[in-house]
Amino acid sequence: MLAILRDLLRYNIEFRIGLLLVGTVLGMAMLSFVSPYSPIDVYVAPPDVPPSEAYWFGTSSRGQDVFWQLTFALRNTLAFGFVVAILSRILSLLIGLVAGYKGGWVDRVLMSINDTFIIIPLFPILILFYFVLRDSMSWVLLAVIMACLGWAYDARLIRSVAMGLKTREFTQTSLFSGMTTREILTREHLPYVMPIVFSTTMNNMNWSIGLEVTLSVLGFTDINTPTIGGMIYWANQHTAIVAGIWWWIAFPVIFIVMAFVGLYLLAVSMNEYIDPRSRLARVGGGGS
Amino acid sequence: MSAPLTVDNVSKTFARGGLLSRRRVAAVSDVSFTVGANGPEIFTIIGESGSGKTTLARMILGLHRPSAGRITLDGTDLATIRGSAARHAFMAKVQPIFQNPFEAFNPLKRLDHYLFLTARRFAGASSTAEEERLTDAALRQVGLSLAEAKGRFPHELSGGQLQRIAIARALISRPKLIVADEPVSMVDASLRMAIVNQFKALRDELGISIIYITHDLATAYYISDRLIIMQKGHVVEAGDARTVLAAPQHPYSRQLREAVLLPETLAVPSTPTLSSTP
Amino acid sequence: MSASPTRPEGVPSTERAGPVLQVRDLQAHFRTRYFGVNREVKAVDGVTFDIRRDETYGLAGESSSGKTTLIKTVAGLVKPPLEMVGGSVRFSFLPGYDALHRAPPQEVARIRWRHLSYIMQGSMNVLNPLRKVGGTFKDFAARHMGGPGPVFQEKVVEHLGRLRLDPSVLQAYPHELSGGMRQRVTIALATICRPEFIIADEPTTALDVLVQKDVLGMLRSVQREMRSSVLFVTHDMGVHAHLTDRLGIMYAGRLAEEGPTRTLFERPLHPYTRHLIASLPRIGDDTPRKALEGSPPSLADPPPGCRFHPRCPLAMDVCRTAVPKMVEEEPGHRVACHAVSGERAL
Numbered sequence: 001m002l003a004i005l006r007d008l009l010r011y012n013i014e015f016r017i018g019l020l021l022v023g024t025v026l027g028m029a030m031l032s033f034v035s036p037y038s039p040i041d042v043y044v045a046p047p048d049v050p051p052s053e054a055y056w057f058g059t060s061s062r063g064q065d066v067f068w069q070l071t072f073a074l075r076n077t078l079a080f081g082f083v084v085a086i087l088s089r090i091l092s093l094l095i096g097l098v099a100g101y102k103g104g105w106v107d108r109v110l111m112s113i114n115d116t117f118i119i120i121p122l123f124p125i126l127i128l129f130y131f132v133l134r135d136s137m138s139w140v141l142l143a144v145i146m147a148c149l150g151w152a153y154d155a156r157l158i159r160s161v162a163m164g165l166k167t168r169e170f171t172q173t174s175l176f177s178g179m180t181t182r183e184i185l186t187r188e189h190l191p192y193v194m195p196i197v198f199s200t201t202m203n204n205m206n207w208s209i210g211l212e213v214t215l216s217v218l219g220f221t222d223i224n225t226p227t228i229g230g231m232i233y234w235a236n237q238h239t240a241i242v243a244g245i246w247w248w249i250a251f252p253v254i255f256i257v258m259a260f261v262g263l264y265l266l267a268v269s270m271n272e273y274i275d276p277r278s279r280l281a282r283v284g285g286g287g288s
Numbered sequence: 289m290s291a292p293l294t295v296d297n298v299s300k301t302f303a304r305g306g307l308l309s310r311r312r313v314a315a316v317s318d319v320s321f322t323v324g325a326n327g328p329e330i331f332t333i334i335g336e337s338g339s340g341k342t343t344l345a346r347m348i349l350g351l352h353r354p355s356a357g358r359i360t361l362d363g364t365d366l367a368t369i370r371g372s373a374a375r376h377a378f379m380a381k382v383q384p385i386f387q388n389p390f391e392a393f394n395p396l397k398r399l400d401h402y403l404f405l406t407a408r409r410f411a412g413a414s415s416t417a418e419e420e421r422l423t424d425a426a427l428r429q430v431g432l433s434l435a436e437a438k439g440r441f442p443h444e445l446s447g448g449q450l451q452r453i454a455i456a457r458a459l460i461s462r463p464k465l466i467v468a469d470e471p472v473s474m475v476d477a478s479l480r481m482a483i484v485n486q487f488k489a490l491r492d493e494l495g496i497s498i499i500y501i502t503h504d505l506a507t508a509y510y511i512s513d514r515l516i517i518m519q520k521g522h523v524v525e526a527g528d529a530r531t532v533l534a535a536p537q538h539p540y541s542r543q544l545r546e547a548v549l550l551p552e553t554l555a556v557p558s559t560p561t562l563s564s565t566p
Numbered sequence: 567m568s569a570s571p572t573r574p575e576g577v578p579s580t581e582r583a584g585p586v587l588q589v590r591d592l593q594a595h596f597r598t599r600y601f602g603v604n605r606e607v608k609a610v611d612g613v614t615f616d617i618r619r620d621e622t623y624g625l626a627g628e629s630s631s632g633k634t635t636l637i638k639t640v641a642g643l644v645k646p647p648l649e650m651v652g653g654s655v656r657f658s659f660l661p662g663y664d665a666l667h668r669a670p671p672q673e674v675a676r677i678r679w680r681h682l683s684y685i686m687q688g689s690m691n692v693l694n695p696l697r698k699v700g701g702t703f704k705d706f707a708a709r710h711m712g713g714p715g716p717v718f719q720e721k722v723v724e725h726l727g728r729l730r731l732d733p734s735v736l737q738a739y740p741h742e743l744s745g746g747m748r749q750r751v752t753i754a755l756a757t758i759c760r761p762e763f764i765i766a767d768e769p770t771t772a773l774d775v776l777v778q779k780d781v782l783g784m785l786r787s788v789q790r791e792m793r794s795s796v797l798f799v800t801h802d803m804g805v806h807a808h809l810t811d812r813l814g815i816m817y818a819g820r821l822a823e824e825g826p827t828r829t830l831f832e833r834p835l836h837p838y839t840r841h842l843i844a845s846l847p848r849i850g851d852d853t854p855r856k857a858l859e860g861s862p863p864s865l866a867d868p869p870p871g872c873r874f875h876p877r878c879p880l881a882m883d884v885c886r887t888a889v890p891k892m893v894e895e896e897p898g899h900r901v902a903c904h905a906v907s908g909e910r911a912l
Contacts (some may be wrong), residue, residue: 026402146435165382168391169387169388169391169392170391170392170394170395171387172351172384172386173384173386173392173393173394173402173454174347174394174402175379176379176383176384176406176458177402177405177409177457178379178405178406178408178409178410179405179409181373187397188394188397191394191396194394203369307699314600336774336775336776337774395854444837445721445861446861446862447861475803476628476629476801476840476862477628477803477842477845477846478628478838478845478857478858478862478877479857479858479861480845480857481845481847481855481856481857481858482857482858484847484855485854485855502774503774505775505849506804506846506847506848506849507847509847509848509849509850510847510852510855511631533849534849534850543776544775544776545849546779547775547778547779548804549778549779549782549802549804549805549807549808550803550804550807550808550846550848557704564912
């Protein structure tokens with residue numbers, strides 16, 4: 001794994017740029033731990049100060065330092081994306097691998113559930129959840145809801161790979177070596193779907209962050225937890241653009257775009273090198 | 289003494305098509321035979337693609353249930369096998385060998401992993417030393433040793449070596465029956481006879497019966513004791529291998545016999561000095 | 567590598583225009599770079615042979631023998647990582663170029679299908695799955711035969727008749743035809759311009775036994791009728807025995823032996839060929855067959871000298887150091903083996 005990372009750094013420009021962007025965003029998020037302010041306190045700084053030496057990214061109309069506010073917002077947004085991605089990856093792996101390997105009625109049942117989730121209109125459902133739950137809607141709950149809604153496409157993708165793996169002869173060899181279904185899925189098939197899991201993790205993070213930002217901007221989330229969307233929501237509430245407080249919107253947008261592009265580049269470049277085929281080519285498999 | 293496999297009026301139909309318009313397609317129709325009733329033997333199933341030979345093999349391996357009929361091994365009806373303990377006991381008795389040796393092992397995994405696992409799950413090995421001992425013994429039966437296979441990945445070995453390791457893996461559980469589906473069709477010509485001769489040795493030295501599935505009449509003639517010829521799921525001819533192949537009776541068998549490209553009229557080269565290994 | 571190719575002395579003087587294909591000391595290597603590590607696989611390493619007018623030349627070899635690379639190079643499919651690093655591939659109908667991929671595209675377009683055509687294993691690659699077979703023929707005519715028309719239609723039907731194919735196949739979609747029928751249609755398409763040279767790469771390997779024989783028979787009759795040359799590649803010795811006039815045996819990137827097919831089957835000289843022929847099981851023959859020890863060498867790191875020596879029962883000291891040259895042992899029968907040539911020299 002270390003060798004792969006080293007090779008990627010040395011030979012892949014996309015990976016380098018992606019790593020730089022994500023690294024910057026992550027570094028920013030990490031700074032939140034040394035913030036002099038609490039993220040929920042308002043009027044801790046003079047309002048509406050443009051970027052200056054004292055306040056690098058300026059201050060908001062709510063009297064918050066945009067720089068430090070942004071560190072909290074990035075941390076929460078990235079954590080949100082990560083939790084959604086991890087939870088939905090687990091779901092899609094489990095359902096995709098089992099459906100693909102078992103086939104028959106198991107596959108038919110799982111795939112009809114899967115297809116239901118694919119065709120559910122996401123946005124109205126999320127807004128509905130907000131109206132039902134209102135105050136009890138925390139970002140953790142939202143993450144769980146979005147994970148439950150965001151696994152279906154990738155489960156289908158994983159299932160199609162698993163169906164191919166099932167017919168490979170080594171699956172039969174594993175079976176007749178005494179492996180249980182769980183062992184076959186985790187030891188033999190998982191390495192083949194990991195590239196999909198990796199690349200979809202990044203894409204899924206992008207998807208969930210994007211959706212969270214959209215919901216927050218419209219005010220359909222817990223607006224008291226600072227997120228990128230939440231920042232933009234408050235900026236809009238104070239008509240920041242009209243008032244000329246551009247830095248309140250510009251910095252969150254710049255950083256979220258950096259996160260998007262960085263994650264996308266990482267997904268693309270890593271996919272190329274984690275793919276078993278290219279890995280095999282590298283270790284010298286495949287003949288003339 | 290080898291345990292007889294009995295295949296009794298076995299048929300298999302598959303459902304095709306969508307949710308509403310499901311058609312049933314017969315892959316195997318009313319096939320009966322026994323293997324190993326009079327001691328270990330090599331029993332060959334000859335057929336082209338679509339003959340149902342692979343479906344039949346998968347039913348014998350317990351991977352498909354017959355739609356009708358009964359398959360019994362050692363007196364146990366395969367349909368009554370339930371639960372993992374019973375399945376494992378069955379798998380220890382019947383082991384498969386596949387067509388493509390490069391596909392038989394996960395290319396991302398080390399080979400010995402499958403061998404050790406088989407020793408642990410089927411041969412009762414409880415320690416690493418015992419696993420290695422059983423694996424080495426099996427590998428020696430196919431002319432290899434653990435030292436040659438340990439820690440190696442599939443791509444580091446030739447097709448012939450891999451196929452022999454696949455055979456060795458099957459031997460670890462001391463099976464009564466080996467089902468080999470086209471085991472030499474993807475193996476290079478210079479290595480092919482090593483595999484085929486290996487099957488003879490398994491029968492003669494270890495008393496294992498082998499179901500050899502092929503479309504190649506020449507190797508079938510070379511190694512089999514008895515055979516059946518299948519066409520579109522039906523057995524069209526059955527009997528002693530030499531008798532059937534020397535003078536096939538059914539029109540389809542005759543056609544197959546005539547399609548053998550290497551004519552006997554082409555003189556066999558006289559190279560007796562060469563064929564004896566120095 | 568010796569620069570002077572061994573010109574077979576026994577080429578019949580009746581050859582008017584010389585061979586259709588002349589391959590001289592061909593070297594084709596795979597050069598790959600993975601993460602800064604260079605690998606060079608010498609898949610074809612010094613191969614010389616001719617293919618004459620009106621003959622079927624067979625090329626046999628195992629999976630790592632380099633036969634696939636050889637025909638790729640002959641067919642001009644030289645793309646990285648494959649590189650032609652030495653030697654020449656000259657076609658009589660493409661004068662002035664020493665390899666097909668080095669000729670300009672308009673020259674290649676001129677000779678393709680009219681002079682040189684291909685029959686590959688997967689017939690689905692040639693036939694457009696969305697068009698009826700007749701449509702594919704029409705497209706083909708528009709591109710290579712100066713437009714469709716009643717004349718062309720007649721020609722197609724006549725050609726199909728020659729191949730004993732019913733004209734109704736033109737009304738069918740490729741998926742409606744069986745594998746054997748599709749491969750026949752592919753052959754019809756490849757031969758309709760009456761090419762002088764046909765490259766056939768394992769065209770019957772995916773087919774069933776019964777169908778294979780028919781397709782081979784058809785290929786032979788069309789070759790006889792057009793007096794064209796066929797380079798037929800397969801690992802199946804039975805197919806070679808059945809179809810080819812002359813046969814070249816490749817081992818680890820080099821030609822081990824070449825000669826008339828019948829001679830090679832009856833009097834093989836090279837120890838590898840002798841083993842290959844002797845180990846073929848035949849119906850009615852119960853003698854035990856011996857297997858060859860060892861396995862084919864890796865082309866990334868082949869043994870020095872004769873590449874067969876680690877497996878050869880006749881290996882001598884010289885085999886471990888010197889590469890054996892192709893020597894003509896009898897007219898038209900060449901072999902690269904120190905042991906064979908040494909015996910004759912004594």
